[in-house]
Amino acid sequence: MAATGVQLSRGLELIVKSRRNEIAVAYILMAPFIIVYAVIFIWPTIQMVELSFTDAPLIGEGAWVGLKNFWRLQSDRLFSTAIWNTFYFVLLSVIPSTLLGLVVALAVNRLKGWVQSVVLAAFFLPYILPVSVVFRIWSWMFDKDFGVAQHAITPFTDGQHVSVFRTLPLFMPAVAFVTIWWLLGFNVLLFIAGLRNISSEIYEAADLDGAGRWTQFRRITWPLIWPVTALVLTIQLILQLKIFDQVYLFAANVRTDATMVMVQYILKQGFQMNKGGLAAAASLVLFLVIVVLSVLQFQLLRARGER
Amino acid sequence: MIRKVLYATLATMALSVGVARAEDTIVWWDFLSGGDGVRMKAMLDEFNKEHAGKVKIDATTFEWGVPFYSKVQTSTAVGQGPDVMTYHESRMPLGISTGAVSVITPEELAASDIKPSDFGPANWKAAQGTDGKQYGVPLDIHSVILYYNKDLLKKAGLLGEDGKPKGLDGAANFDAALAKLTTKDVAGLSVPDDNASGWRVFYTLFNQQGGEFLKDGKFLDGGNLDKATTALAEMNKWVKNGWTPAKTEYPASIALFTAGKAAMHINGVWEVPTMVDLAKKGQLFDWGAIQIPVFYDHPATWADSHSFAIPDRKGNPVDAAKRKEVLDAVHWFNQHSLEWAGGGHVPAFLPVQESAEFKALKPNSDYVSLAKTAVFDPVSTLAGVASPVYEAAGNFVVPAMSGEMSPADAAKQMRDDLQNQAK
Numbered sequence: 001m002a003a004t005g006v007q008l009s010r011g012l013e014l015i016v017k018s019r020r021n022e023i024a025v026a027y028i029l030m031a032p033f034i035i036v037y038a039v040i041f042i043w044p045t046i047q048m049v050e051l052s053f054t055d056a057p058l059i060g061e062g063a064w065v066g067l068k069n070f071w072r073l074q075s076d077r078l079f080s081t082a083i084w085n086t087f088y089f090v091l092l093s094v095i096p097s098t099l100l101g102l103v104v105a106l107a108v109n110r111l112k113g114w115v116q117s118v119v120l121a122a123f124f125l126p127y128i129l130p131v132s133v134v135f136r137i138w139s140w141m142f143d144k145d146f147g148v149a150q151h152a153i154t155p156f157t158d159g160q161h162v163s164v165f166r167t168l169p170l171f172m173p174a175v176a177f178v179t180i181w182w183l184l185g186f187n188v189l190l191f192i193a194g195l196r197n198i199s200s201e202i203y204e205a206a207d208l209d210g211a212g213r214w215t216q217f218r219r220i221t222w223p224l225i226w227p228v229t230a231l232v233l234t235i236q237l238i239l240q241l242k243i244f245d246q247v248y249l250f251a252a253n254v255r256t257d258a259t260m261v262m263v264q265y266i267l268k269q270g271f272q273m274n275k276g277g278l279a280a281a282a283s284l285v286l287f288l289v290i291v292v293l294s295v296l297q298f299q300l301l302r303a304r305g306e307r
Numbered sequence: 308m309i310r311k312v313l314y315a316t317l318a319t320m321a322l323s324v325g326v327a328r329a330e331d332t333i334v335w336w337d338f339l340s341g342g343d344g345v346r347m348k349a350m351l352d353e354f355n356k357e358h359a360g361k362v363k364i365d366a367t368t369f370e371w372g373v374p375f376y377s378k379v380q381t382s383t384a385v386g387q388g389p390d391v392m393t394y395h396e397s398r399m400p401l402g403i404s405t406g407a408v409s410v411i412t413p414e415e416l417a418a419s420d421i422k423p424s425d426f427g428p429a430n431w432k433a434a435q436g437t438d439g440k441q442y443g444v445p446l447d448i449h450s451v452i453l454y455y456n457k458d459l460l461k462k463a464g465l466l467g468e469d470g471k472p473k474g475l476d477g478a479a480n481f482d483a484a485l486a487k488l489t490t491k492d493v494a495g496l497s498v499p500d501d502n503a504s505g506w507r508v509f510y511t512l513f514n515q516q517g518g519e520f521l522k523d524g525k526f527l528d529g530g531n532l533d534k535a536t537t538a539l540a541e542m543n544k545w546v547k548n549g550w551t552p553a554k555t556e557y558p559a560s561i562a563l564f565t566a567g568k569a570a571m572h573i574n575g576v577w578e579v580p581t582m583v584d585l586a587k588k589g590q591l592f593d594w595g596a597i598q599i600p601v602f603y604d605h606p607a608t609w610a611d612s613h614s615f616a617i618p619d620r621k622g623n624p625v626d627a628a629k630r631k632e633v634l635d636a637v638h639w640f641n642q643h644s645l646e647w648a649g650g651g652h653v654p655a656f657l658p659v660q661e662s663a664e665f666k667a668l669k670p671n672s673d674y675v676s677l678a679k680t681a682v683f684d685p686v687s688t689l690a691g692v693a694s695p696v697y698e699a700a701g702n703f704v705v706p707a708m709s710g711e712m713s714p715a716d717a718a719k720q721m722r723d724d725l726q727n728q729a730k
Binding site for chain 2: 057058059060139143144145146163166167168252253254255256257258271272273274
């Protein structure tokens with residue numbers, strides 16, 4: 001009896017020991033990542049927050065100025081324009097690109113065999129292009145004097161050629177259109193993966209019960225694909241809040257103030273105006289906006305999905 | 308074993324030091340792409356061939372504008388960067404204020420045989436700080452010029468016996484000429500619709516009225532505002548009357564001219580090779596280029612200058628011996644700048660600018676007169692290539708020209724915007 005007691009406690013000890021070992025091993029294995037993450041992400045982030053309370057130039061030390069940078073942002077007309085343009089772009093791109101992705105995925109999913117592969121590849125191809133190439137393609141297509149897209153525009157404008165990216169009200173919608181064309185393939189891919197996860201038995205059962213296509217979509221596909229939809233929406237939201245490349249390229253060297261977006265504002269203040277502190281403050285605002293919006297959106301979408 | 312490795316390492320190090328001594332390397336950064344890049348590469352090859360065994364220039368090209376200048380600023384701040392770099396003279400004030408460029412002393416210049424008197428006074432001075440010290444040595448003067456289609460001008464009776472346009476001086480005459488040249492299929496004039504082009508044309512017209520863009524820290528102060536409005540109104544007139552197509556992108560504006568759909572074209576001298584190459588292939592009409600006509604009181608043309616500067620690498624300065632080599636090389640490039648002039652530029656180095664060879668170079672010698680009346684950008688950290696002033700031109704000059712903003716409003720807003728940024 002006593003012997004078993006000893007054995008038992010021995011066994012427990014071993015388990016605890018090996019547990020301890022396991023944890024130690026886990027930490028050792030995680031260490032490289034944690035160190036790299038801390039050094040190249042956490043530490044610079046803390047420093048950026050610190051920088052936002054100083055009047056530092058792009059490089060070098062600055063004096064502590066408290067909330068002055070944030071006050072300046074708040075009263076800067078250009079910063080308000082940048083925020084407004086960013087939100088406007090998000091509005092134009094996030095939901096349309098998600099819905100379009102779903103529609104295309106549903107269509108592609110009904111194709112079979114190599115035709116499906118070819119169509120899918122065709123939709124995915126733009127996604128692998130660098131933004132500079134996308135910019136070149138579309139700036140030439142839309143070119144006011146020689147662009148091929150003018151043939152599609154002139155019937156609506158009495159034969160007048162339109163400089164799409166140089167007409168302010170058309171600028172953001174046009175950039176959103178190009179962005180959706182460019183990034184759609186990725187959304188389609190995610191949706192197709194989601195659609196393939198829905199068991200065909202459910203549809204067969206619905207068929208037997210006499211459910212039509214629309215009912216099947218509304219009652220089966222839409223609820224079951226919802227987690228993917230929520231994911232795509234969130235990815236898109238974060239991505240589009242950080243909009244920069246396309247706007248920068250398409251508006252390059254013309255009316256940059258009127259088309260300014262937030263990341264561009266940071267670039268302007270930091271790298272052109274040599275105001276590191278102000279740029280850091282603007283970055284912090286953008287960071288907070290992204291965190292708050294994406295957490296909010298994800299929670300909202302999840303709540304809806306669990307209903 | 309360890310000792311062996313150590314010795315081997317030491318030996319290799321000694322060897323590599325020995326090799327480096329035999330042929331010094333100058334690290335060179337520039338922003339010259341396109342035709343300028345090709346031409347500079349040929350000159351660099353020639354330099355390296357001529358100096359083989361003594362000095363070798365190791366050149367790297369970065370992207371023009373903000374990317375180049377950001378890279379220079381960030382690398383010099385941490386003691387990195389090249390031994391020599393190209394630098395726009397208009398960008399000098401910003402370079403000096405951020406500590407990216409180093410002072411070149413008169414003794415150093417003299418030691419490399421670089422004489423201030425070999426350059427135009429305004430050109431030489433544009434590479435100085437407000438402290439009167441020299442920070443760069445100019446290589447060229449580049450400006451905007453008026454390209455013209457001889458066939459179309461002749462048809463409109465605007466071509467003189469000498470093959471140059473006639474009757475374009477004076478705003479009213481220029482406008483009348485545009486009206487004459489414009490037909491259903493052909494525009495009188497094409498101008499690129501980007502901030503830099505807008506700035507160059509605007510600054511030219513503004514200075515022809517004797518305007519001062521920045522005076523005692525104030526932008527467009529007093530009567531200068533009216534002069535700016537006048538210049539913008541003139542540019543707007545071209546578009547409003549249909550003489551100039553609105554909102555034409557840079558490449559398209561050139562294409563309009565080279566396709567014979569625009570009789571004249573205002574653009575930088577750097578597009579001369581484009582025309583020369585097309586003409587060589589037999590794909591261009593008979594063309595020419597002259598200095599921008601005098602619209603108002605006196606001739607004046609916006610100009611900038613590619614210059615050479617030595618970076619101020621913090622904690623790791625370019626040593627004296629290397630600086631001597633760099634300045635020798637700079638002098639060599641100026642002496643050989645006739646080749647650089649093939650890119651349309653006017654050589655800054657007067658012995659080349661006034662040489663018989665350059666005078667024989669067409670069309671450069673037809674517009675070389677602009678060098679005498681060239682006006683450089685205002686001296687301010689807000690001005691120069693890819694600066695807030697350029698951006699303001701995009702935000703106000705360009706829409707004023709296209710008619711999206713009234714000239715008077717645009718001038719006022721430009722003044723307020725820049726004044727606000729100067730705070």
